Amino acid sequence: MSFGPRVLIVDDEVHLMKIIKTCLTREGYRVLQATTGERGLRMALEEKPDLVVLDVMLPGLDGVAVCAELRRLHFPAPVLMLTSKAEVEHRIRGLNTGADDYLPKPFDHREFLARVKALLRRQQRDEKKSFLLRFGDAHVDLEKRSATRGANPLKLTKTEFALLDLLAKNGGKSVSREQILDSVWGYTYFPTTRTVDTHIYRLRKKLGDDGEQPKWIQKIQGEGYCLSESTVVQPPE
Amino acid sequence: MSFGPRVLIVDDEVHLMKIIKTCLTREGYRVLQATTGERGLRMALEEKPDLVVLDVMLPGLDGVAVCAELRRLHFPAPVLMLTSKAEVEHRIRGLNTGADDYLPKPFDHREFLARVKALLRRQQRDEKKSFLLRFGDAHVDLEKRSATRGANPLKLTKTEFALLDLLAKNGGKSVSREQILDSVWGYTYFPTTRTVDTHIYRLRKKLGDDGEQPKWIQKIQGEGYCLSESTVVQPPE
DNA sequence: AACAAGGTGTCACAATCCTGTCACATATCG
DNA sequence: CGATATGTGACAGGATTGTGACACCTTGTT
Numbered sequence: 001m002s003f004g005p006r007v008l009i010v011d012d013e014v015h016l017m018k019i020i021k022t023c024l025t026r027e028g029y030r031v032l033q034a035t036t037g038e039r040g041l042r043m044a045l046e047e048k049p050d051l052v053v054l055d056v057m058l059p060g061l062d063g064v065a066v067c068a069e070l071r072r073l074h075f076p077a078p079v080l081m082l083t084s085k086a087e088v089e090h091r092i093r094g095l096n097t098g099a100d101d102y103l104p105k106p107f108d109h110r111e112f113l114a115r116v117k118a119l120l121r122r123q124q125r126d127e128k129k130s131f132l133l134r135f136g137d138a139h140v141d142l143e144k145r146s147a148t149r150g151a152n153p154l155k156l157t158k159t160e161f162a163l164l165d166l167l168a169k170n171g172g173k174s175v176s177r178e179q180i181l182d183s184v185w186g187y188t189y190f191p192t193t194r195t196v197d198t199h200i201y202r203l204r205k206k207l208g209d210d211g212e213q214p215k216w217i218q219k220i221q222g223e224g225y226c227l228s229e230s231t232v233v234q235p236p237e
Numbered sequence: 238m239s240f241g242p243r244v245l246i247v248d249d250e251v252h253l254m255k256i257i258k259t260c261l262t263r264e265g266y267r268v269l270q271a272t273t274g275e276r277g278l279r280m281a282l283e284e285k286p287d288l289v290v291l292d293v294m295l296p297g298l299d300g301v302a303v304c305a306e307l308r309r310l311h312f313p314a315p316v317l318m319l320t321s322k323a324e325v326e327h328r329i330r331g332l333n334t335g336a337d338d339y340l341p342k343p344f345d346h347r348e349f350l351a352r353v354k355a356l357l358r359r360q361q362r363d364e365k366k367s368f369l370l371r372f373g374d375a376h377v378d379l380e381k382r383s384a385t386r387g388a389n390p391l392k393l394t395k396t397e398f399a400l401l402d403l404l405a406k407n408g409g410k411s412v413s414r415e416q417i418l419d420s421v422w423g424y425t426y427f428p429t430t431r432t433v434d435t436h437i438y439r440l441r442k443k444l445g446d447d448g449e450q451p452k453w454i455q456k457i458q459g460e461g462y463c464l465s466e467s468t469v470v471q472p473p474e
Numbered sequence: 475a476a477c478a479a480g481g482t483g484t485c486a487c488a489a490t491c492c493t494g495t496c497a498c499a500t501a502t503c504g
Numbered sequence: 505c506g507a508t509a510t511g512t513g514a515c516a517g518g519a520t521t522g523t524g525a526c527a528c529c530t531t532g533t534t
Binding site: 110114115118121143144146155157158 | 408409410411413415416419424425427457458459460463
């Protein structure tokens, strides 16, 4: 659907790098590369990738040092550390300096992929604030992905949840159609603008917001849509 | 300042034991010891340590057996298994019997410490899960790993228990197929997503949730599955 | 006030994707 | 061996979704 997350690989073994890159690219990730600790560190800070894959053994600043520095600067993305068997000693420090996972070399590329995905998912989940929304007698829990209308369960599709997610994240601020398309459908897909309207229409209908004047999901003429603030029940904790 | 976590070591090599003990004590852990599988098992159940370190090679009950027994009783703390070099090939088996991590001997004491810490951290993160589930006339005890349907005992396979475990741990929240694969099948095995559906299908059938509308195990279209909240009877204590 | 021009709401429909179901081949266990 | 458990592919029925057509609304202009 969308461009995948961006992954920075810091490794000096060109061959391995190539393999990893192919592997990730094929799955739709965007790959950034660096071959020394220093460049990796700089690139991480500048490009803010969603995940960093760090080889422990690097010329100059080694992986552990890079990781420690990233953490010291409160770099938010997860770090996956690659260690070779001979580097046992480093592996230790790897876990202690804030790497979120590590993988001993040589590894199966599928396992590598599985861990990458898992780390990104976890990240995603942590970021996602669990919002509760209320539309009259309809309640929506964005975290559990469940909804009710009065006493009855209400079935929303994943696109509808994604839409609400986006609108809720922006509070009462209006969100343009373009933003919506980018966020829900991704940059690589180009549906008609009609598509957004249709989904808004369906949402409103399910939520009972189909009176004369939509109360909960409001349009900003020539601009986009926004959630009326009264719908946000609880940004938790 | 509180006492550190309690770690039970089960090993018959006195020398190694001594080293480990010093090592842990210096870091503020409280150390319990046992030199045979039987005593280790008993002590684990009685003292309920926060972590168990198990040598595979033990007189009498060996490490794998102890671990299996602990898991059968749904012992909650993580288990770190110590294996000698020759047993490396078996380490996968070790993991399959319920050990949370393993460490080949001889090991660097710093790596040992790192893994201990990592396990305890992970433990801390894991939320308390609910142990008793009810699906109409079917009851499932995740702790005892037993189930009944009406008056009859109901046999669930270990995969099915693992599935329920995961779903229950996530409360009413939806769990994606990928999460399910990672958690139940692990990073090193790669079944089709079809596999998940089939197991859900079998579970539903056994639990009697195969009416028109599945009531207990619900699908979130395009997303995954979740347990309806009414199935959770009571988190203990 | 009337009009033009583009933005929106509404909806039916076909294409596509997702899930339930099951038979069958393997794997595992005793 | 037999019995049970597990993974896979095929398939049908359902659910979801993008699209176009058309009516209606807004806005700004004569």
